[in-house]
Amino acid sequence: MPKRIGRYTIELETNPAVVGFAAVAGKKEYEGPYGQYYDQCHTDTTLGESSWEKAESRLQNEAVQIALKKSKLKNTDIDCIFAGDLLNQCISSTFGLRSLDIPFLGQYGACSTMAQTLGIASLFVESGAAARTAAVTSSHFCSAERQFRLPLEYGGQRTPTAQWTATAAGAMILGARTQYQAAPVGIRAITFGRIVDFGLKDAANMGAAMAPAAANTLEDYFNDTGSNPQDYDLILTGDLGLIGSELLDELMNHEGKDIRSVHNDCGLMIYDRNKQDVHAGGSGCGCSAAILCSVILQQMSAGQLHKVLFIGTGALMSPTSQQQGESIPSVAHLVFLQA
């Protein structure tokens, strides 16, 4: 049963199993350093669909279908699916998953959504509310650009602090440990974050806005568990990019927790910043979802990584809130995965 440790952390005593996982990505992501780890890549950004929104829906659907197939499960074996994305009214998720006939719970945590869906999906399994659950998120460069920024045809210049929204989706299937005793990876603890707002207003520098939220949740977790950065093989944030990652390292240093030797960020991993012209790195729900559900879980399954803190970070603004002069509230959710 879930057990609260300290003020903010929930320990999962039954160690819910990662039964399966899959990542689907676009061309630019395939050309990145971890391209060979994805289950499927698309060279056409439309995926043959008539709009980018429909393409993103399809990314999400494919990620779930492949994760189910790899888990040797059917859609009807899943009791509940937790899904979210960046589009208004989460239409990538609702349209992408409507054919699956699985009880659907839409989640919104901006780029923290993979950690949020994974955390809740694990808790449902831990508590017995579900035997098997799924967690999935996606993002698409083209659908995000035109919704959050400018029409692609306009050819707007991006600032050096901007991040590149990944065209990708990642899905995980969770199951009760009693049924999946041999599954190599399990979920051990979760810390859901509080909203943090340091007053930053630059939507082209969301890494900086999100770093304090990541620091806050990470400190909560260390305080609650009495553990230290060195107790983990990897502290994986997603997606702070270059500026946010450096800021997080600095903020944690101020708290006497040096994470630099074990910290990496999905936004820094997904592209080769020297060659791929993505400025401060990648972003979008699909970025951390695809990195976690490919190279990270593959390495954990192979015994190359054991203890991983996955921290999804989200900037909770909208174009409307920006136009009204508001700052950027942020949140970060942490999931401790152990192989």
Added chain:
Amino acid sequence: MPKRIGRYTIELETNPAVVGFAAVAGKKEYEGPYGQYYDQCHTDTTLGESSWEKAESRLQNEAVQIALKKSKLKNTDIDCIFAGDLLNQCISSTFGLRSLDIPFLGQYGACSTMAQTLGIASLFVESGAAARTAAVTSSHFCSAERQFRLPLEYGGQRTPTAQWTATAAGAMILGARTQYQAAPVGIRAITFGRIVDFGLKDAANMGAAMAPAAANTLEDYFNDTGSNPQDYDLILTGDLGLIGSELLDELMNHEGKDIRSVHNDCGLMIYDRNKQDVHAGGSGCGCSAAILCSVILQQMSAGQLHKVLFIGTGALMSPTSQQQGESIPSVAHLVFLQA
């Protein structure tokens, strides 16, 4: 501990307690049949804020603050808050609740969001993942109109099948039964719905699009529990309005479950359709939230209502999906409350 009954229903054995609740509403809602049941009403649709979006954030914040006060609790007593709304990127929730410093999990289920947040919040308490949780949603006529339809200044005519988005918010505080043994109302079961899409495309007739989802979830619940409509004092949908409600009654009749004598709909309750010019009734997350968190829970607490099935219904489309010619996927989540 939560226990699965049948294929889709989760029974809550510990009977999590409704510790407190509150509803905040606007002028038109105050003038409706249940105006005197709300905790707070605003005659100014801006609530003194500089935008309708900020006004909606404030509705949500006030609903939580009043519910906390009525529960004799502080924000730090809440382990997790589940919140959602209709605005892009759920900004009513993120901005409305950012000052509360409570672990935040954004939810998106369109107008089904109150049932979704309440269901998950109850499960967190039932499982021990949280000692106390909060569930809150809001909507605002003006922020919804300009985002989903047309600028208010345009003065567009509404079709007879259209519903009126309520300016309202409702919040509930849930707590472990061991701590709140005397609390009159508890949560007994939850059925999370699957996405249903009958191919309807008229965004001015969302009641019709959502009715099949409500029927689906209600049938799942009756099948899973072996119960019948007559076992309940009230089957409360929100928000199908006039057309959706009649359709649901008909669909249930076809299944041999006549719900007419116990069925009511928050969209039909919130306004006086004869006097208030709202066409097919009310809608918006805040509609069902405000009705549930005022008259319904007050009557349950007073022993006037005992067994209530609350079914939140949501139309999971967006203006973009509509413009791309898509149909309207819908979902309905059910929560069984007992006094």
